[in-house]
Amino acid sequence: MSPREYDVIIVGMGPAGASAAYELSRHGISVLAFDKQIHPRYKVCGGGLSARIAKILPLDFPEVVEETVRRVQFTYGDRESFLIESPDPIAFMVMRQNFDQWLADHARQAGTEIHEGERVVEIHNGEDGVDVVTTQARYHSRVVIGADGAMSVVAQQCFPGRPLRKIPALESEVHEEGSHPFQEIPTALISLQAAKKGYGWIFPKRQGLSLGVGEFVQGPKRPKQSFRDFIEHEPMLTGLQIPTPLGHPIPIASPQAYRSGHAWQGRLVRGRAMLVGDAGHLVDPLLGEGIYYAVRSGQLAATSVADMLNQSATGHLSHYETLVANEVGPEFRVAGRLGKIIYGLPHVVHRWAGQQFPDAYQRVLSRYCEVLQGKETYQSLWNRILQRLHCPWAANP
Numbered sequence: 001m002s003p004r005e006y007d008v009i010i011v012g013m014g015p016a017g018a019s020a021a022y023e024l025s026r027h028g029i030s031v032l033a034f035d036k037q038i039h040p041r042y043k044v045c046g047g048g049l050s051a052r053i054a055k056i057l058p059l060d061f062p063e064v065v066e067e068t069v070r071r072v073q074f075t076y077g078d079r080e081s082f083l084i085e086s087p088d089p090i091a092f093m094v095m096r097q098n099f100d101q102w103l104a105d106h107a108r109q110a111g112t113e114i115h116e117g118e119r120v121v122e123i124h125n126g127e128d129g130v131d132v133v134t135t136q137a138r139y140h141s142r143v144v145i146g147a148d149g150a151m152s153v154v155a156q157q158c159f160p161g162r163p164l165r166k167i168p169a170l171e172s173e174v175h176e177e178g179s180h181p182f183q184e185i186p187t188a189l190i191s192l193q194a195a196k197k198g199y200g201w202i203f204p205k206r207q208g209l210s211l212g213v214g215e216f217v218q219g220p221k222r223p224k225q226s227f228r229d230f231i232e233h234e235p236m237l238t239g240l241q242i243p244t245p246l247g248h249p250i251p252i253a254s255p256q257a258y259r260s261g262h263a264w265q266g267r268l269v270r271g272r273a274m275l276v277g278d279a280g281h282l283v284d285p286l287l288g289e290g291i292y293y294a295v296r297s298g299q300l301a302a303t304s305v306a307d308m309l310n311q312s313a314t315g316h317l318s319h320y321e322t323l324v325a326n327e328v329g330p331e332f333r334v335a336g337r338l339g340k341i342i343y344g345l346p347h348v349v350h351r352w353a354g355q356q357f358p359d360a361y362q363r364v365l366s367r368y369c370e371v372l373q374g375k376e377t378y379q380s381l382w383n384r385i386l387q388r389l390h391c392p393w394a395a396n397p
């Protein structure tokens with residue numbers, strides 16, 4: 001029997017796959033999507049969304065928001081602490097099982113056919129189309145979108161030899177019925193001392209706290225030790241019952257990808273295969289924020305596929321690489337640069353700058369929160385810093 005035909009097959013229904021599926025189905029394109037798991041499913045993740053994501057999500061997004069954060073506390077140990085407050089949301093907190101299911105439901109309602117509990121095992125990326133083999137059957141489509149996360153089978157099979165970088169991260173969920181101070185006034189905490197060359201976080205949720213550590217700079221990894229140090233020394237965690245954390249890699253794009261003028265060709269599109277979200281290593285190298293970029297890259301990929309199928313002027317899949325390189329590339333380049341400075345010298349950055357220039361440092365942290373709100377970009381933030389330091393190349397981040 002010949003395999004069933006679709007315009008697009010999507011592998012993985014996390015935020016990247018579900019966003020691509022929703023946009024494609026809204027354009028009347030036939031989409032089949034697979035997930036090896038069944039929603040609602042737990043995903044190791046802090047569930048912190050920068051507030052700018054509201055601009056790119058369906059309007060009923062507030063349904064799945066657990067807490068709206070307008071206060072962020074940045075600490076280095078228990079002495080230096082800076083509290084940034086804003087009248088506008090800085091971040092939204094979600095539980096991934098609810099958020100991902102909500103996105104998948106939107107895609108389904110828009111017309112996407114979803115097969116849950118069906119794992120994709122093989123992809124044959126041919127000139128005339130793609131054969132996708134699952135644990136249950138064989139399917140055919142004109143395009144395949146790999147949205148299957150950090151350990152992507154689509155990336156492994158269709159994009160061998162990509163420069164890859166994955167950082168270790170650990171996450172635990174504490175159940176606390178609304179009595180923690182960070183729940184009473186929803187506050188997120190970022191601790192630069194928690195992890196060697198990374199940071200620790202506490203995010204408030206309706207029924208508890210999400211907390212974890214990530215290590216962002218290459219070198220010997222010791223996330224378990226960092227996690228132990230974090231819960232031992234962070235005063236806001238004192239007295240809490242903290243379950244053993246779960247680990248998952250965060251796939252950050254390789255540093256070469258941020259270089260000015262670097263060709264993105266073949267990084268996200270090869271033949272009829274495309275990569276979005278974690279599968280494409282589209283994660284902010286400073287914060288480890290991946291959900292915003294998963295949603296956005298899913299949308300950009302869908303635009304390029306729709307243009308190709310409609311034979312418009314920009315109608316080729318590789319246009320997706322151009323869209324990502326233009327929108328995300330310059331931001332990741334600056335974020336990578338900031339990450340090297342901050343995680344390379346956290347003591348100097350936070351403790352020294354915080355003690356010597358507290359007002360200026362507080363302003364930089366406020367501006368950083370404005371990046372999360374979408375009022376600033378990493379590039380404009382970097383420019384402001386250079387202008388303050390009177391650097392002649394301030395206009396060219």
Ligand SMILES: Cc1cc2nc3c(=O)[nH]c(=O)nc-3n(C[C@H](O)[C@H](O)[C@H](O)COP(=O)(O)OP(=O)(O)OC[C@H]3O[C@@H](n4cnc5c(N)ncnc54)[C@H](O)[C@@H]3O)c2cc1C
Nearest residue numbers: 012014015016035036046047048120148149277278290291
């Ligand atoms: C500890 C930790 C904390 C984090 N905290 C944050 C945070 O607070 N904010 C933030 O923005 N980002 C955070 N991230 C990153 C964020 O989790 C990811 O960037 C985001 O989940 C990427 O979405 P995605 O859709 O690309 O992939 P995923 O969410 O990983 O979804 C991939 C989907 O593909 C399915 N799949 C995989 N393989 C197959 C297959 N072979 N066949 C069929 N289906 C398959 C999986 O079941 C899954 O549903 C964190 C990551 C970690 C590890």
